[in-house]
Amino acid sequence: MSTGEFVFEDGIISATCEKAGDRLLVKIGEREYLFQPIGENLFSTNVNGAACIIGVVEDGGTYFVDIDSVLLEVTEPSEDGFAGGAGSLAGEKDKVFAPMPGKIVKVLVGVGDEVAVRQSMAIVEAMKMENVIVSRAAGRVKAVNFAPGDQVDTESPIIELELGE
Amino acid sequence: MDKLFKKILVANRSEIAIRVMNACRTLGIPSVAVYSDADAKSRHRLPADESVHIGPSPPRESYLDIEKIIAAAKQAGCDAIHPGYGFLAENPAFAGRCAEEKITFIGPSPDAIALLGNKVASRTKMAGAGIPLIPGMKGTETDLDVYRKAAETAGYPVIIKAAAGGGGKGMRIVHDAEGLADAVDAARREAKNAFDDDTVYLEKYIVNPRHIEFQIMADHHGNTVHVFERECSIQRRHQKIIEETPSTALDNDTRARMGADAVRVAQAAGYTNAGTVEFLFDQSGHYYFLEMNTRIQVEHPVTEMVTGVDLVIEQIRIAAGLPLSDHFRNLSQRGHAIECRVYAEDGEDNFMPSTGRIACYREPTGPGIRVDSGVTAGTEVTIDYDPIMAKLIAHAPTRELAIRKMIDALHNYKILGVKTSKKFMVDVLSHPEFASGRTYTDFIERNMVDRKLDMGQFKELAVAAAAAASSFGNRRSPTSVTDSGAGRTSVWRSVGSWQVGDLIHE
Numbered sequence: 202m203s204t205g206e207f208v209f210e211d212g213i214i215s216a217t218c219e220k221a222g223d224r225l226l227v228k229i230g231e232r233e234y235l236f237q238p239i240g241e242n243l244f245s246t247n248v249n250g251a252a253c254i255i256g257v258v259e260d261g262g263t264y265f266v267d268i269d270s271v272l273l274e275v276t277e278p279s280e281d282g283f284a285g286g287a288g289s290l291a292g293e294k295d296k297v298f299a300p301m302p303g304k305i306v307k308v309l310v311g312v313g314d315e316v317a318v319r320q321s322m323a324i325v326e327a328m329k330m331e332n333v334i335v336s337r338a339a340g341r342v343k344a345v346n347f348a349p350g351d352q353v354d355t356e357s358p359i360i361e362l363e364l365g366e
Numbered sequence: 367m368d369k370l371f372k373k374i375l376v377a378n379r380s381e382i383a384i385r386v387m388n389a390c391r392t393l394g395i396p397s398v399a400v401y402s403d404a405d406a407k408s409r410h411r412l413p414a415d416e417s418v419h420i421g422p423s424p425p426r427e428s429y430l431d432i433e434k435i436i437a438a439a440k441q442a443g444c445d446a447i448h449p450g451y452g453f454l455a456e457n458p459a460f461a462g463r464c465a466e467e468k469i470t471f472i473g474p475s476p477d478a479i480a481l482l483g484n485k486v487a488s489r490t491k492m493a494g495a496g497i498p499l500i501p502g503m504k505g506t507e508t509d510l511d512v513y514r515k516a517a518e519t520a521g522y523p524v525i526i527k528a529a530a531g532g533g534g535k536g537m538r539i540v541h542d543a544e545g546l547a548d549a550v551d552a553a554r555r556e557a558k559n560a561f562d563d564d565t566v567y568l569e570k571y572i573v574n575p576r577h578i579e580f581q582i583m584a585d586h587h588g589n590t591v592h593v594f595e596r597e598c599s600i601q602r603r604h605q606k607i608i609e610e611t612p613s614t615a616l617d618n619d620t621r622a623r624m625g626a627d628a629v630r631v632a633q634a635a636g637y638t639n640a641g642t643v644e645f646l647f648d649q650s651g652h653y654y655f656l657e658m659n660t661r662i663q664v665e666h667p668v669t670e671m672v673t674g675v676d677l678v679i680e681q682i683r684i685a686a687g688l689p690l691s692d693h694f695r696n697l698s699q700r701g702h703a704i705e706c707r708v709y710a711e712d713g714e715d716n717f718m719p720s721t722g723r724i725a726c727y728r729e730p731t732g733p734g735i736r737v738d739s740g741v742t743a744g745t746e747v748t749i750d751y752d753p754i755m756a757k758l759i760a761h762a763p764t765r766e767l768a769i770r771k772m773i774d775a776l777h778n779y780k781i782l783g784v785k786t787s788k789k790f791m792v793d794v795l796s797h798p799e800f801a802s803g804r805t806y807t808d809f810i811e812r813n814m815v816d817r818k819l820d821m822g823q824f825k826e827l828a829v830a831a832a833a834a835a836s837s838f839g840n841r842r843s844p845t846s847v848t849d850s851g852a853g854r855t856s857v858w859r860s861v862g863s864w865q866v867g868d869l870i871h872e
Binding site: 203207216218229232236238242244256257260261266269272273277317321333335 | 722726728746777778780782784786789819827828835838
């Protein structure tokens with residue numbers, strides 16, 4: 202069984218998940234949700250007696266969920282080694298960090314650029330794998346603190362944004 | 367069959383480029399893709415035998431640059447170019463340049479494109495051919511009195527339109543005589559700005575019409591046929607969202623008359639290859655010629671689904687000089703087809719354009735389901751081009767079944783990472799007015815304005831799904847285009863850099 206915390210809009214929700222046969226049982230508070238994996242990124246579940254196919258994928262620290270074509274996003278508040286996350290600094294949406302120490306391969310935006318949420322910002326290579334770091338907010342690029350070839354850690358922001366449209 | 371062309375360059379991108387290349391491949395003809403900087407990793411490069419880089423991302427510097435396209439065709443040894451839709455498809459100068467270079471332009475002649483591209487010229491021509499026109503001016507005038515008289519004869523409300531354009535620019539609706547002079551001036555100014563041509567004219571404004579268009583196919587041997595109609599009344603800001611065929615408004619008699627008129631329009635214009643004649647159909651069942659589009663259209667798949675023909679293959683055959691295929695005579699419509707255009711726009715937030723990386727991509731499948739897509743997992747959706755990502759088409763024996771099939775297919779079509787208009791279209795299709803066939807061009811304004819989705823009701827379910835996915839190991843680090851979601855332990859990730867054709871995967 203695993204426990205996790207998730208952020209939806211501005212609230213944090215705690216959930217536990219355990220295997221129940223070939224299905225997954227998720228508990229949030231008193232409520233239970235049963236998911237049947239039916240394919241890559243696809244679960245079947247029952248909502249008010251009707252079958253519902255849910256698509257879900259994690260990318261850049263955000264879970265993209267499609268519930269009968271309604272699109273929602275859920276994020277994890279704590280760092281877990283995946284691209285785009287930022288440990289205890291997760292609250293700072295206006296800064297872009299590397300998920301693990303590595304080397305900047307490419308910076309995809311410049312100072313003054315308007316960026317959208319989830320736009321690709323930089324590519325960081327770590328452990329022979331490339332990670333595309335995405336923005337967690339929309340705004341204008343205020344500062345680009347590193348250049349290709351630089352080594353980065355997880356604490357120093359690679360790119361800083363001025364938030365807002 | 368013998369190869370009809372040596373090599374075809376597809377002067378377009380995204381789903382239509384892929385569509386054309388599929389037709390080329392069926393005919394055994396090598397195809398050449400063109401791509402801008404933004405499209406270096408686009409899906410439309412993959413089905414091509416070769417691809418040529420044509421410049422920076424802005425369309426003006428790539429897909430709209432006539433000389434770059436011609437140069438690419440010559441460099442690759444192409445003897446034909448298919449322009450797709452949009453971009454240079456209806457540009458007579460481009461068609462003319464192809465002719466000069468002895469490259470076959472897969473479409474009509476430059477003269478037909480020029481005539482039909484000018485709304486005033488085509489109106490005048492069609493008036494002479496006895497085609498029912500929207501009451502109004504047959505040509506353009508500068509004398510305001512002529513406008514006044516025309517407005518009185520046609521009856522208010524009237525609309526001032528630009529001869530050189532569309533898409534709502536250079537248009538003004540006038541409800542009474544007082545507003546006429548200002549409207550004509552304003553329309554002229556806007557037309558001059560948008561199209562560098564301030565020629566305008568006046569028509570009666572048909573309130574809440576249905577938009578019904580007829581597919582035309584004509585060869586170079588004098589054969590012109592229509593391939594029935596498409597109903598395109600579900601539009602938002604002059605942009606089509608949902609199309610279907612047959613139209614619920616037409617009985618067989620009206621269909622036959624409109625089809626015959628559509629053929630006459632094409633013949634009057636000396637038209638060859640594929641084209642579409644657009645009509646406005648008013649509330650009392652009268653139809654009027656609006657304009658003719660001189661290209662293959664976005665919504666052509668619904669026609670293909672109900673008639674079984676392949677319009678793009680036929681375009682290539684006709685351009686190669688062959689007569690109309692036998693299966694284009696004695697056509698009939700079977701069942702019902704609906705198309706939904708999936709845009710990268712947030713249907714829940716005023717259709718704001720959405721950008722981002724597609725993290726998960728799954729197409730729906732099943733009998734009667736067709737997907738024409740320009741995106742896939744890993745595609746970066748940007749704002750450089752039209753936000754259309756894909757078209758989803760459903761075909762079934764009845765309209766009711768087609769609607770249900772389409773709703774189900776939309777739910778099963780999972781595109782995660784960008785916002786889409788999927789839910790909006792589900793709501794349109796589920797609306798009782800749609801089910802009853804009352805589809806007029808004001809459908810969205812009338813029926814969809816007060817919808818508000820309460821996201822909060824899905825909050826827990828979304829979190830639960832995220833928890834399940836997290837636990838199940840659905841996470842993957844976002845990396846390259848080729849990572850189709852196989853997870854951290856995928857063998858593809860250990861392969862390193864690899865190459866197929868001239869497309870390098872990293």
